[in-house]
């Protein structure tokens with residue numbers, strides 16, 4: 001059974017003449033432990049699809065299930081989307097989006113404390129993960145003084161610390177040079193594999209697609225292959 | 227993990243500076259409150275100082291502070307005979323200018339009969355007036371030391387004692403002298419005025435054949451009446467009811483008896499009313515300004531975090547977490563600002579030229595108001611934060 005399923009997802013922005021159809025009956029299903037890439041030209045609807053699956057911006061119509069739970073059906077959100085994301089999803093942004101006033105380790109621990117884990121334990125687990133990522137020496141550093149690659153690796157750690165069932169990453173390497181981009185992508189795949197999460201990574205970059213189990217291609221809001 | 231503490235810690239310098247600025251503003255609010263209270267206290271100090279129960283004044287006047295009241299000083303003998311009256315003694319007030327060295331100091335002169343009602347409640351340094359003449363007890367406020375000699379008109383006064391905190395409604399120091407001295411100063415004219423008066427009198431006498439043989443110089447002292455006072459202070463027997471005694475006295479024509487409460491009321495309502503309202507209005511304006519500024523600061527602080535708040539929403543932080551971040555920061559700012567303000571005002575209030583009375587009650591009320599403003603302002607910020615679209619954190623090139 002797939003860890004994340006989206007069926008007949010459609011998203012329409014605006015009304016009348018100004019209407020934009022960003023998703024048209026898009027279907028995706030990713031198994032636990034599977035790592036897929038999502039590719040397509042600019043404006044094809046990749047970000048919109050990730051937002052729809054994570055209910056950050058729910059689809060106009062369609063069906064979304066995370067594991068056994070149907071979280072969206074018809075045109076209705078059936079769950080507390082914040083809780084869904086903090087408990088069962090990890091999200092990685094192109095612009096890293098670390099909280100600037102939290103240190104690296106606090107950025108990671110935050111996710112655990114949001115899930116009700118004590119600060120002490122959260123910090124311990126976050127520190128441990130940072131050490132594993134060879135970022136232990138940057139634990140007490142604020143994001144502003146980290147390099148882009150370091151920031152994104154901290155962001156990856158933040159996304160995986162809560163053992164998510166689903167990891168969604170929107171162009172996580174777009175702001176990085178090839179070498180650092182590859183390092184981040186490797187880390188993402190490795191952690192995804194270890195944790196048995198379903199990972200969907202949006203990428204523009206053909207050089208990055210080796211190592212993915214599958215590739216979804218999107219054009220004009222449709223998934224054009226399976 | 228407390229986000230407010232982290233954020234404040236991260237931007238500590240700026241936070242401190244903002245709180246300090248707010249503290250300056252709040253110190254101004256506190257100063258205004260203190261000036262307001264100080265003004266009322268000053269005005270009442272002179273009424274309260276003699277510890278009288280009743281003030282007998284000229285009929286149809288509001289007594290010695292609000293209007294001119296002139297009554298014969300020996301009226302006190304009649305007043306003393308009224309049942310319920312324990313003591314009665316005349317008192318005279320007038321504003322005079324003292325010259326001390328190169329300075330000239332405006333004082334409120336109070337003439338009373340030493341050993342009787344009207345004396346200052348306490349002398350902080352030196353001694354009270356003895357029966358002797360040309361002595362003076364000043365308030366410290368005047369800045370004139372004991373032993374100073376102050377020429378006034380034809381005589382010279384010696385400062386024998388100092389009081390603390392007894393001033394007129396305009397903040398002038400009081401100057402206690404004997405009633406006789408005060409009457410002389412108030413009702414006896416200066417040399418030049420006396421000469422003019424005599425010349426006029428002489429001219430009048432000359433015009434009237436029947437009086438032509440009289441000399442103005444011998445007549446003048448008889449015509450001059452110095453036996454006037456501005457009020458009779460009355461202290462009642464413990465069992466006497468002030469209003470009842472006052473009613474009884476008012477049955478005589480020509481006089482009015484005011485209770486000390488009435489007198490205080492007159493002072494607070496008539497004499498300093500406009501100044502009071504002025505300051506009150508200014509306090510309200512300052513508080514409104516503070517409200518707007520606090521709201522603006524908190525709104526700006528929220529706007530600066532738009533992206534972070536969007537990110538928090540995406541990683542699943544509940545609204546309570548986001549709301550409390552803003553509320554806690556607002557409160558921290560308000561409290562720190564209040565603290566700065568309180569420390570500042572406590573450091574400087576003594577150096578104001580007039581009394582600034584910082585009352586604990588006022589401070590508590592202001593504290594409550596500041597907390598309320600912060601809560602209100604954070605509601606504005608929280609509304610803004612909750613309406614932030616999480617997708618702003620997750621776009622193509624965000």
Ligand SMILES: Nc1ncnc2c1ncn2[C@@H]1O[C@H](COP(=O)(O)OP(=O)(O)OP(=O)(O)O)[C@@H](O)[C@H]1O
Pocket residue numbers: 013014020021022040041042043044045046047048049621622623
């Ligand atoms: N909030 C919105 N309002 C209106 N139209 C939108 C909105 N968000 C996205 N769109 C439109 O939906 C379409 C798909 O956008 P989306 O951001 O999903 O593309 P994308 O594949 O992620 O592109 P890119 O590779 O440039 O990030 C685009 O035409 C875009 O203009």
Ligand SMILES: [Mg+2]
Pocket residue numbers: 046047048170621622
């Ligand atoms: Mg995109």
